[in-house]
Amino acid sequence: MDNHKISPDLGSATRGDAVSAARQEKRGTVYGMLVLPLLLITLLVLSACATISEEECLAADWYSIGVEDGSKGYPMSRIGAYRKDCAEVGVAPDADQYAQGRDYGLESFCTYERGYAEGKRGASNQAVCPPGQLEAEFMQGYNAGHYIYGVKQNIRSLERDLADVHEEVDKIRGDMDNGYRVDSAGNKHEISKYERDAMYERLLGLGKEEGRLEGEIATLRNSIAGS
Numbered sequence: 001m002d003n004h005k006i007s008p009d010l011g012s013a014t015r016g017d018a019v020s021a022a023r024q025e026k027r028g029t030v031y032g033m034l035v036l037p038l039l040l041i042t043l044l045v046l047s048a049c050a051t052i053s054e055e056e057c058l059a060a061d062w063y064s065i066g067v068e069d070g071s072k073g074y075p076m077s078r079i080g081a082y083r084k085d086c087a088e089v090g091v092a093p094d095a096d097q098y099a100q101g102r103d104y105g106l107e108s109f110c111t112y113e114r115g116y117a118e119g120k121r122g123a124s125n126q127a128v129c130p131p132g133q134l135e136a137e138f139m140q141g142y143n144a145g146h147y148i149y150g151v152k153q154n155i156r157s158l159e160r161d162l163a164d165v166h167e168e169v170d171k172i173r174g175d176m177d178n179g180y181r182v183d184s185a186g187n188k189h190e191i192s193k194y195e196r197d198a199m200y201e202r203l204l205g206l207g208k209e210e211g212r213l214e215g216e217i218a219t220l221r222n223s224i225a226g227s
Helices: 013-048 056-057 063-069 078-089 096-109 112-120 133-178 194-221
Strands: 180-182 188-190
Touching: 056 078, 063 133, 078 096, 096 133, 096 180, 133 180, 133 194
Parallel strands: none
Antiparallel strands: 180 188
16 A cells, blocks of 8 residues: 555546546446346346256145245245246146245244345345244344445445556656656657646645545444454
């Protein structure tokens, strides 16, 4: 970190705002392109992509299958996928037996510990736990775990911002040391005294931003220490 400690705002505040806005827009685009489709895929896998062989359909113990699915937190709608798979061999799942087994399996899923684990890894809440004590215990754990997940996501975002600050500092210092800057077309332009003063002011502003980010990161890490 010492290599990036900043003693001295390149350009105006307007430029800084534009850079920040560009970063946010880029991250928002990446999130929309990558995270949301993955979430949709996950939901589809959980609810509709149950696969069961013809042999398993013919010999199925629907109560046991329900117990296993319940212990994994699968929604009741999963039986629809079994119904579709087994229709090819003329077998219809026993919905009552499956539901009874799933209810039993949910007792091992709907716990504080499992909720905490699901929340901490950022899993979406499928709201499969029955109302009452089971749901309350699961949600208490889930909320606690999901808080930690959110803090860690925030830390990662701040660390990316800090890396951007360091990158800009290195670029400014490199230009100042060289005595010239290179434009987008690859042309070199000698740095004037006015530009050098502006670079120095920008470094001062980045130094304050670095301190703020490091402080926030440290505070967040302390808030979940030992979790």
